[in-house]
Amino acid sequence: xxxxxxxxxxxxxxxxxxxxxxxxxxxxxxxxxxxxxxxxxxxxxxxxxxxxxxxxxxxxxxxxxxxxxxxxxxxxxxxxxxxxxxxxxxxxx
Amino acid sequence: xxxxxxxxxxxxxxxxxxxxxxxxxxxxxxxxxxxxxxxxxxxxxxxxxxxxxxxxxxxxxxxxxxxxxxxxxxxxxxxxxxxxxxxxxxxxxxxxxxxxxxxxxxxxxxxxxxxxxxxxxxxxxxxxxxxxxxxxxxxxxxxxxxxxxxxxxxxxxxxxxxxxxxxxxxxxxxxxxxxxxxxxxxxxxxxxxxxxxxxxxxxxxxxxxxxxxxxxxxxxxxxxxxxxxxxxxxxxxxxxxxxxxxxxxxxxxxxxxxxxxxxxxxxxxxxxxxxxxxxxxxxxxxxxxxxxxxxxxxxxxxxxxxxxxxxxxxxxxxxxxxxxxxxxxxxxxxxxxxxxxxxxxxxxxxxxxxxxxxxxxxxxxxxxxxxxxxxxxxxxxxxxxxxxxxxxxxxxxxxxxxxxxxxxxxxxxxxx
Numbered sequence: 196x197x198x199x200x201x202x203x204x205x206x207x208x209x210x211x212x213x214x215x216x217x218x219x220x221x222x223x224x225x226x227x228x229x230x231x232x233x234x235x236x237x238x239x240x241x242x243x244x245x246x247x248x249x250x251x252x253x254x255x256x257x258x259x260x261x262x263x264x265x266x267x268x269x270x271x272x273x274x275x276x277x278x279x280x281x282x283x284x285x286x287x288x
Numbered sequence: 289x290x291x292x293x294x295x296x297x298x299x300x301x302x303x304x305x306x307x308x309x310x311x312x313x314x315x316x317x318x319x320x321x322x323x324x325x326x327x328x329x330x331x332x333x334x335x336x337x338x339x340x341x342x343x344x345x346x347x348x349x350x351x352x353x354x355x356x357x358x359x360x361x362x363x364x365x366x367x368x369x370x371x372x373x374x375x376x377x378x379x380x381x382x383x384x385x386x387x388x389x390x391x392x393x394x395x396x397x398x399x400x401x402x403x404x405x406x407x408x409x410x411x412x413x414x415x416x417x418x419x420x421x422x423x424x425x426x427x428x429x430x431x432x433x434x435x436x437x438x439x440x441x442x443x444x445x446x447x448x449x450x451x452x453x454x455x456x457x458x459x460x461x462x463x464x465x466x467x468x469x470x471x472x473x474x475x476x477x478x479x480x481x482x483x484x485x486x487x488x489x490x491x492x493x494x495x496x497x498x499x500x501x502x503x504x505x506x507x508x509x510x511x512x513x514x515x516x517x518x519x520x521x522x523x524x525x526x527x528x529x530x531x532x533x534x535x536x537x538x539x540x541x542x543x544x545x546x547x548x549x550x551x552x553x554x555x556x557x558x559x560x561x562x563x564x565x566x567x568x569x570x571x572x573x574x575x576x577x578x579x580x581x582x583x584x585x586x587x588x589x590x591x592x593x594x595x596x597x598x599x600x601x602x603x604x605x606x607x608x609x610x611x612x613x614x615x616x617x618x619x620x621x622x623x624x625x626x627x628x629x630x631x632x633x634x635x636x637x638x639x640x641x642x643x644x645x646x647x648x649x650x651x652x653x654x655x656x657x658x659x660x661x662x663x664x665x666x667x668x669x670x671x672x673x674x675x676x677x678x679x680x681x682x683x684x685x686x687x688x689x690x691x692x693x694x695x696x697x698x699x700x701x702x703x704x
Contacts, residue, residue, distance in 0.1 A: 196598050197589075210599045214589035216543065235689040239541035239632050243530035245592045268544075269592050 200276055203258045215251030217241050218263045219283055244268060249283040289485035291396050311477060312484035317491050320517035321349045323671060324509055325524055326496045326532065328352025330361035330472075330657065331649060332524035333479035333490075334664020335671070337395075340486035342665070343672035348488045349518075350480075351511060353495035357476040360526040363594075363626030364657040365549050365571060365583040367562055369406045369467030370431050373422050376682040376694045377635060378429040383679055384662025385466060391661055397478030400471035400576070404561050406464050407436070407445060409611075411456040411567035419462045426464075434463045445561055449611055456568050456610075469562060469573055475660055499536045505644040506536070522647040522671055527592065527627030529637075529650035538642045541688050542629040542651050545586040548596030550623035552615070554578030559612075568607035580615065582608060586628060586654060596625040628654050633693040638667055639676045639684040647671050648685065 197209035223229055223237055242248070248268045253261045265275040265284060275284065290296070290309055300307050323339060325332045328350045339345040352358075368388055370381035392398050410419045419435065426433035436443075438450045441461045450458040480490055491513070498510040499521065508517040523532045533540045555578050564571035572582045584604035587596050601623060609616040631637060631651040636659070638649045649667045652659065666677035676684060682694055 208599075209589075209597065216590070231689045231691075235541075236539065239688040240539040241530070241541060241543055243540070243543050243590060243629075245528070245531050245544075248590060250590065266589075268590050271591065271593060 197271060197273070199252060199264070199273065201254045201257060201260075202262050202276055202278070203260055204254060207254070207257060211254060211256040212252045213255045215253055215261065217243075218249040218251045244287075247274070247284070247287055249287045251279070289396075289481065292398075311481045312490050315349075315489035315491050317349060317351075317494060317511070317513050317516055318489065320508070321489070322347040322518065323520045323522060324348075324516055324518040325350045325522045326509065327523065327525040328356050328480075328490060328492065329359045329524065329526055330475050330479065330660040331526070331652075331663045331667070332522075333476060333483055334660050335522060335524055335649070335667045336488045336490075336664075337479050337483040337486070338665045338668035339672060340483060340488055343668060345672055346487035348483075349516065350483070350488060350490045351494045351496055351509070351516075352490070352492045353512075355492050356480055356490070357473050360626040360628070360656065361476045361660070362472050363549070363624055364472060365573070365581050366469040366472050366575075366657065367406065367467070367564075367571065367573065368401065368470050368658045369464050369562075370658070371406070371408070371422065371426050371433055371462060371464045371467065372431075372696060373425050374694055374696065375429060377696055378426060378431050380662060380666070380679050380683070381659055382429065382431050383665070384659045387661035387665060388470060389466075391478070395478040395482045397474060397481060398471075399474045399478050402468045402470070403466050404468040404573075405444070406467035406562040406564060407441065407461040409441070409461045409563065409565040409567070410459050411565065412459065415567060416459050419460065423462050432464055432466050434465070436461050436463050445559070445563060447558055447612055447614060448563060449613055454610060458611075467562065469575075472657065475657075479660075479664070496532070497535070499643075499646065501536065501643055501646075504642075506646040520645050520647070520671055522649065522667065523641075524649045524667070526650060526652060526656055527629055529629040529648070533641075533648070536641070536643055536646060540637065540648075540651070540685075541632050542637075543590055544592055544627050544629050545589070546591045546593060546596040546625040547583070547586045547628045547654050548600060548623055548625040549581065549583040550601060550620050551575070551579040551581050552618040553621050555580070555618070558614070563611065565607060565611060568610065570604040570607040570611065572608060572612070579621065580618065586630065592627055594625050594627055596623070628652070628656075630654070632688065634696040635694040636663070636683050637685050638663070638680040639670055641685065
């Protein structure tokens with residue numbers, strides 16, 4: 196069971212949250228200009244990191260706001276929680 | 289290879305079972321092979337076996353970072369079925385089921401296939417419609433399938449609670465009679481033994497740390513036991529597909545999640561079929577030892593931890609208690625997690641990669657065990673001929689670019 200520190204509500208059980216997958220995937224500015232391969236890369240391809248990983252969560256059964264989390268995908272340790280739009284730590288980017 | 293038979297069991301038994309030899313050699317890696325298979329799970333071992341058996345390619349190494357039967361081949365709920373909705377999947381899994389039906393004879397190893405029947409319950413009118421549609425689709429594809437009304441379900445599985453007053457009442461079920469369970473460890477050991485007998489080197493405790501690639505072509509692998517040259521390398525890993533792909537500098541559309549299961553204390557035989565419920569989400573069967581084997585869904589977040597979280601188990605045990613009130617006081621003995629690679633369309637990725645000579649077979653999500661012999665069979669063909677087997681062709685990596693997905697989310701008889 197993860198204990199996630201919602202930036203707005205404080206620490207809550209993981210059952211109150213939904214995982215939103217990999218963070219920092221920007222929607223292309225001009226999708227119509229992309230090749231099929233570029234579009235597939237945006238839409239489907241994922242880092243799926245083993246180690247420190249930046250991901251999105253939403254406090255679905257709470258304030259319903261989205262935020263970013265840096266979590267280790269082997270130990271499940273959470274080292275950082277930060278607002279949408281902020282950059283990930285250097286070792287993740 | 290020492291062949292097993294009733295006579296050999298009897299005569300060895302008279303001598304206290306002292307005369308058995310090793311099931312497979314503890315091979316040391318050679319400098320080079322015709323084919324190197326990365327991953328000694330069920331699919332990797334099956335691939336090696338069919339390369340040797342069907343294509344005469346015996347200069348093959350299977351590299352396993354741990355020990356045989358330590359990964360997902362031993363971490364599943366042993367269910368075997370082929371009642372998938374779409375033509376491509378039905379063909380693939382039915383091919384596997386047909387191989388399962390002759391596998392014990394073929395391998396001379398009892399994989400304990402038990403075709404006890406699999407029920408997929410429907411709990412809402414929409415589920416009834418979807419289930420009946422799947423039954424018709426299965427029948428058109430030559431996959432045995434039946435629709436049972438609640439009385440028929442009760443008749444087939446008397447201990448199941450079909451009371452109409454339930455929050456999610458059982459409104460019927462699909463039944464595949466040829467589906468059932470197989471003994472997971474025996475599958476790994478049987479394929480390993482049969483592959484070894486045909487000359488395949490099975491190398492345990494040998495982790496692949498990188499790939500040698502020159503001019504877009506694979507030339508070998510780097511391992512914890514040195515470099516091994518090979519013109520063809522096949523990645524057959526569950527749970528670490530993306531990690532392997534990154535070492536070879538290509539990307540995959542996979543996310544890794546824990547899928548956990550648990551077993552109860554052993555009890556007398558009470559459940560002689562497999563029951564799966566999509567809506568309340570649990571599936572259960574009873575092992576030969578008497579334990580109930582219980583599974584459900586993945587943890588929703590990415591993880592490589594080989595353990596799941598408690599809320600998932602709590603949910604599936606609630607569902608189990610409602611469907612089978614008599615199970616509510618059973619103690620649970622063990623639980624475990626395996627890491628599954630889930631693809632965007634809940635279908636596997638089988639075939640070539642952007643690197644020449646490098647093949648990939650993975651992304652089986654929550655349902656790889658049932659496909660083990662079929663997966664190995666068509667993947668061996670793909671490697672041997674350098675062209676996808678017709679059954680593997682729809683599952684190529686390019687489908688994420690072309691858009692020709694095989695969307696089995698929710699269509700596969702269980703939610704993913």
